[in-house]
Amino acid sequence: MTLKEIKEILKAEVICGEEHLDEEIKFAGGSDLMSDVLAFGKPGILLLTGLSNAQSVRTAIIIEAKAIVYVRGKRPDKEGIKLAMEKGIPILSTQYMMYKTCGLLYSQGLPGVS
Amino acid sequence: MGIENGLSQTFEITGNDFSKAGSISTTVKEILQEIGIDSSVIRRAAIASYEAEMNVVMYADKGQLILTVTPEKFTISVEDEGQGIENIELAMQEGYSTATEEMREMGFGAGMGLPNIKKNSDEFEIASIPGKGTSLKMTFNLDTKKEK
Ligand SMILES: Nc1ncnc2c1ncn2[C@@H]1O[C@H](COP(=O)(O)OP(=O)(O)O)[C@@H](O)[C@H]1O
Numbered sequence: 409m410t411l412k413e414i415k416e417i418l419k420a421e422v423i424c425g426e427e428h429l430d431e432e433i434k435f436a437g438g439s440d441l442m443s444d445v446l447a448f449g450k451p452g453i454l455l456l457t458g459l460s461n462a463q464s465v466r467t468a469i470i471i472e473a474k475a476i477v478y479v480r481g482k483r484p485d486k487e488g489i490k491l492a493m494e495k496g497i498p499i500l501s502t503q504y505m506m507y508k509t510c511g512l513l514y515s516q517g518l519p520g521v522s
Numbered sequence: 523m524g525i526e527n528g529l530s531q532t533f534e535i536t537g538n539d540f541s542k543a544g545s546i547s548t549t550v551k552e553i554l555q556e557i558g559i560d561s562s563v564i565r566r567a568a569i570a571s572y573e574a575e576m577n578v579v580m581y582a583d584k585g586q587l588i589l590t591v592t593p594e595k596f597t598i599s600v601e602d603e604g605q606g607i608e609n610i611e612l613a614m615q616e617g618y619s620t621a622t623e624e625m626r627e628m629g630f631g632a633g634m635g636l637p638n639i640k641k642n643s644d645e646f647e648i649a650s651i652p653g654k655g656t657s658l659k660m661t662f663n664l665d666t667k668k669e670k
């Protein structure tokens with residue numbers, strides 16, 4: 409599934425990384441707990457989170473996430489956006505809550521991180 | 523960045539500074555990438571370093587992270603001045619955390635940090651003096667065949 413498809417499924421806004429929307433996403437994982445993300449994250453993951461501070465972006469960098477989707481309309485702060493742009497990590501923001509976001513992507517064929 | 527002058531670099535960590543928290547570990551990751559270390563080892567080291575850095579920011583006044591690279595291995599030592607850990611065995615248990623509500627809201631305080639640091643490093647040492655501070659030493663072995 410491409411990021412562009414994910415954007416459409418989630419009716420998401422692209423906050424940065426427009427130029428990466430053709431990239432393929434193979435799996436996703438969602439959590440608001442960064443320690444959990446650090447423990448389960450695998451390179452290439454699509455990170456779904458409701459935590460929008462700079463640490464969420466740093467965590468994505470550390471685990472080599474492909475992109476971040478913020479749920480419940482959350483948006484990262486300036487520092488977070490700057491970091492993501494530097495590292496070429498696209499950021500999307502959807503109004504849907506975590507459960508619905510995961511459900512929509514899963515039912516469209518995007519598996520969870522294994 | 524720095525590696526050319528002696529394969530050792532020190533970074534200062536400021537307690538309670540959440541805006542910068544984690545930035546040293548992303549720098550460490552970049553340095554390891556520049557040296558050309560195997561990416562799976564870098565990932566483990568970056569995760570361990572990040573959790574250790576966050577612990578200093580959350581629980582200590584200040585600290586230092588020292589990255590030392592030799593041809594066979596590299597170590598990340600994190601030493602802090604702060605409250606220290608009374609019961610290390612308890613702190614090492616999954617799920618044990620004294621994090622405040624504020625820290626939890628920032629996505630930390632699941633009590634998985636120290637266990638995850640241990641899991642991700644090839645060798646792990648921890649020592650602490652309550653009221654003085656804590657020191658961690660994480661060692662990562664390099665598969666010399668994979669080195670360039
Ligand atoms: N550098 C440190 N200085 C003082 N206490 C620490 C330090 N690192 C960890 N601790 C203590 O050990 C507990 C467990 O740490 P950790 O496994 O990283 O989980 P968490 O940070 O999510 O609480 C912390 O809640 C804290 O009480």
Ligand SMILES: [Mg+2]
Pocket residue numbers: 573576577630631634635636
């Ligand atoms: Mg911790």
